[in-house]
Amino acid sequence: MVYRQISPDMKQRALVMLQEGWEFEEIAAVLGVSDRSIERWADNYEHKGRVDPPSLNRGRRRLLNAAAVKDLYQLIAETPSLFLDEIGDWLALYHDQPISTTALHNNLQDLGLTRKVLKHTAAQRDEARRNEWVHDVAARFTPNQLVFTDESSKDGRTLLRLYGRAAAGERAVEVVNHVRGQRWSILPAMSLHGYIALRTVPGSVDGGEFFDFIINEVVSVMKLL
Structure with a gap:
């Protein structure tokens, strides 16, 4: 649940409604708060004389x-991989609000912008065509007819940030251009029977290499299944 600050006036109004005979559930529904919050405000007023006593642990606003x-x-939303110091520089530059890294971290937590594993989505991806292909395959084939092949590779480390921030309940997604160094390519083929063929190729796989793999290693095994 994303933190939101509730004004003392609303808390005071909740106590007035209690005195007028309202039930906790009714007040919570009207004001959009929890029963426990109302109980805490009532307890604060009874023992401390106010609904919002200062907290020694809360620190500055x-x-x-x-x-x-x-x-x-x-x-x-646009750049979820920013570091705290980069966000702090942006706030100081564009909003004239310099802020410490610790205070910024606390602000982001209160706003529901949490640190999580960053998912990278290729800029070349066409979501509409991808969905069209999925529906076409589902309509034309059964699972036993499907063999999946793709190129996998091991290359020089791509310097991409692994973590980013996003609103609670949402994934952190950033569109990036993937940069590759020297690599080895692997051509696997997998069906419901498991991996049925595998080829390792130095560098990238071109159309001729892939066609040869399908004809001479994948199709030949499929005839035996």
Whole structure:
């Protein structure tokens, strides 16, 4: 659940409704809060004389204004792999709001922008054509008829960030250009029977290499299944 600050006026109104005979569930439904929150406000008022007593553990209030928060959501959506210091530089430059790394981390947590594993999506991917192909295959073939082949490879390490930030419940996705160094390619073929063929090739696989693999290694095995 994303943190949101509730004003003292709303908390006070909840206590007035309690005094008027409202049930906890009714107040929670009207104000959009939890039963436990109302119980905590009532307990604070009874023992501390106010619904929002200062907390020794809370520290200073958050530093980001509404405009900065709105733009921050957009920034994270477009570039989820930014480091905290890069976000801090952006806030100082574009919103004149310098902020420490620790305070920024706490702000992001409160806004529901959490650190998670970053998924990389190829810029060349065509989602519409991909969905069309999936539906066509499902309509024309049975699982026993399918053999899956693809090129896998081992290459020089691609320097991509593994973690990013996104709103709670959403994946962190960044569109990037994949850069490859020297590599070895592997051509596997897999069916419901497991891997039925495999070829290792130095460098990349061209059309002729792939065609030869299909005809001489994949088709020959399929005839025996």
